[in-house]
Amino acid sequence: MKNFIRHIIRHTSNIMPGSIQKKDNHPPTIVLYHTIENHQPSFITGYKVKSVDAFREDLEFLLKHYKPVSLEEITRQTNQKDSIHFSFDDGLKSCYTNIAPILKEKGIPASFFINPTFVNNDKIYHRFTYELLKTSESNLSSKYRNYENSKSLEEIAKSKGFDIEEWSLKNNPYMTLEEIKSLHNDGFLIGGHSMDHPEFYKISFEEQYKQIEKSMEWVNEHINPSIKAFAFPYTDHGISNKLLEKAKNKNIIDISLGTAGLKHDVFPSHFQRIPMEPKSLNTAIQIFKYEHFYYKIRAILGGNTVHRN
Numbered sequence: 001m002k003n004f005i006r007h008i009i010r011h012t013s014n015i016m017p018g019s020i021q022k023k024d025n026h027p028p029t030i031v032l033y034h035t036i037e038n039h040q041p042s043f044i045t046g047y048k049v050k051s052v053d054a055f056r057e058d059l060e061f062l063l064k065h066y067k068p069v070s071l072e073e074i075t076r077q078t079n080q081k082d083s084i085h086f087s088f089d090d091g092l093k094s095c096y097t098n099i100a101p102i103l104k105e106k107g108i109p110a111s112f113f114i115n116p117t118f119v120n121n122d123k124i125y126h127r128f129t130y131e132l133l134k135t136s137e138s139n140l141s142s143k144y145r146n147y148e149n150s151k152s153l154e155e156i157a158k159s160k161g162f163d164i165e166e167w168s169l170k171n172n173p174y175m176t177l178e179e180i181k182s183l184h185n186d187g188f189l190i191g192g193h194s195m196d197h198p199e200f201y202k203i204s205f206e207e208q209y210k211q212i213e214k215s216m217e218w219v220n221e222h223i224n225p226s227i228k229a230f231a232f233p234y235t236d237h238g239i240s241n242k243l244l245e246k247a248k249n250k251n252i253i254d255i256s257l258g259t260a261g262l263k264h265d266v267f268p269s270h271f272q273r274i275p276m277e278p279k280s281l282n283t284a285i286q287i288f289k290y291e292h293f294y295y296k297i298r299a300i301l302g303g304n305t306v307h308r309n
């Protein structure tokens with residue numbers, strides 16, 4: 001039912017005239033991308049990759065309506081209706097080769113969220129392995145897409161003669177540590193995104209905490225950013241206030257991020273982002289019209305804040 005309503009709203013917002021409305025009481029506008037490439041890599045199936053031209057088109061619209069600011073700046077105050085923050089998850093190579101040069105050209109501050117396990121291309125994300133293997137093993141069960149089966153997936157790959165390490169070092173899907181350091185030196189914020197991108201809603205509280213702690217330790221040791229920021233992989237669905245409180249009280253995180261769209265969050269230092277690579281909508285105009293329209297509908301129904309236990 002919820003999906004049906006979303007579907008209707010998506011279509012209605014698309015054909016509606018008018019522009020986005022920025023209200024004083026809106027949550028901060030933080031957008032989320034992963035990679036910008038002219039062709040969709042075969043191993044990325046979770047979102048629709050935008051081309052350089054499409055990204056520039058998004059920027060043209062967003063910069064016309066908002067002033068780009070740092071993460072610290074946008075989360076400092078409640079009324080930030082004219083500001084926007086750009087964030088990029090997963091530490092893929094294009095962050096360094098395609099994205100950062102455009103951001104620098106336009107003077108846009110941004111944050112990049114890294115999985116330390118994949119830095120330097122020693123290992124890759126379990127879902128990349130799954131998609132790569134599936135091209136030759138079409139019968140591969142979808143259960144191997146999940147983190148809990150990633151060890152078994154690696155064994156299957158090995159038995160089929162697919163050398164993940166060799167593929168990774170040859171194709172370089174991720175940034176190297178030197179490239180990440182260079183982003184930091186250019187003034188971009190580097191944050192943690194868990195060690196190896198598990199589905200947080202499927203792992204225990206202890207594992208969730210360890211993933212945050214270890215990845216933030218890595219970021220502090222190698223980068224030492226001015227603020228400690230963490231973006232939850234996939235979604236913050238399934239995490240508890242207790243987890244956010246513990247990470248905050250132990251001084252591991254200053255700011256954390258989810259992916260629920262234009263929504264408020266009940267936890268004061270946790271903020272939601274707008275995913276910019278949905279499969280159903282193409283341009284920033286369409287996405288923002290949808291998010292603002294959906295926000296309005298939810299405001300009437302009283303559901304614009306993310307609550308958790």
Ligand SMILES: [Zn+2]
Pocket residue numbers: 089090193197233234
């Ligand atoms: Zn991610």
